[in-house]
Amino acid sequence: MARRFEGGRLVVASHNAGKVREINELLAPFGVEAVSAGALGLPEPEETEDTFVGNAVLKAKAAATAANLPALSDDSGLAVVALKGAPGIYSARWAGPGKDFKVAMERVHREMAAGGNSDRRAHFVCALCLAWPDGHTEVFEGKVNGELVWPPRGSRGFGYDPMFVPGGYDVTFGEMEPEKKHAMSHRARAFAQLVEACFER
Numbered sequence: 576m577a578r579r580f581e582g583g584r585l586v587v588a589s590h591n592a593g594k595v596r597e598i599n600e601l602l603a604p605f606g607v608e609a610v611s612a613g614a615l616g617l618p619e620p621e622e623t624e625d626t627f628v629g630n631a632v633l634k635a636k637a638a639a640t641a642a643n644l645p646a647l648s649d650d651s652g653l654a655v656v657a658l659k660g661a662p663g664i665y666s667a668r669w670a671g672p673g674k675d676f677k678v679a680m681e682r683v684h685r686e687m688a689a690g691g692n693s694d695r696r697a698h699f700v701c702a703l704c705l706a707w708p709d710g711h712t713e714v715f716e717g718k719v720n721g722e723l724v725w726p727p728r729g730s731r732g733f734g735y736d737p738m739f740v741p742g743g744y745d746v747t748f749g750e751m752e753p754e755k756k757h758a759m760s761h762r763a764r765a766f767a768q769l770v771e772a773c774f775e776r
């Protein structure tokens with residue numbers, strides 16, 4: 576049995592504004608009092624693990640300990656089939672110190688072109704970790720398959736959204752309404768499991 580979140584304040588343990596916005600939108604129906612790591616002045620931990628789950632646990636535990644509150648982290652990324660899963664856990668790092676996703680998307684495009692492989696399949700992965708100050712953790716994962724397009728399209732969302740078309744659609748996540756992205760994204764799929772295990776009565 577998963578440990579339940581019993582209400583009160585919850586730290587959203589992310590320093591990515593786009594992600595924090597999405598997590599707040601996903602949390603909204605549950606009446607959770609969410610406060611971001613940035614708003615609490617918490618440091619951004621170095622992501623030293625080699626898996627999404629490992630880094631999610633690391634980030635949630637660091638925030639829960641520092642804030643003495645339950646904390647929800649998200650470690651996520653884009654895995655491109657023709658690039659053998661890259662950028663994967665390095666998805667944020669491909670954007671460089673300026674966190675410029677135009678640079679990151681161009682690198683994906685360039686490496687795909689250089690590889691000469693016409694396979695455009697990719698998926699987004701999300702690991703969510705809910706951690707408590709006593710060290711207990713609950714972890715959930717979600718995934719969405721799709722294809723990459725070039726040039727990027729749309730200005731909604733964040734990160735690699737403008738080049739990702741989810742399976743069965745012809746618009747990118749960058750063009751899609753937020754509510755539609757929340758109906759199918761890797762983050763929404765992980766979140767649905769979190770809700771079932773830890774939030775709903």
Ligand SMILES: O=c1nc[nH]c2c1ncn2[C@H]1C[C@H](O)[C@@H](COP(=O)(O)OP(=O)(O)OP(=O)(O)O)O1
Pocket residue numbers: 588589590591594619622634649650651652653666667699732733734735736748760762
């Ligand atoms: O829905 C998404 N739509 C587009 N791009 C996405 C998405 N989800 C993850 N991504 C990409 C960009 C992000 O920067 C990276 C995650 O890296 P990741 O380390 O988990 O997050 P981050 O460093 O941006 O913020 P933080 O670690 O403080 O939560 O993957």
Ligand SMILES: [Mg+2]
Pocket residue numbers: 622667
């Ligand atoms: Mg990060």
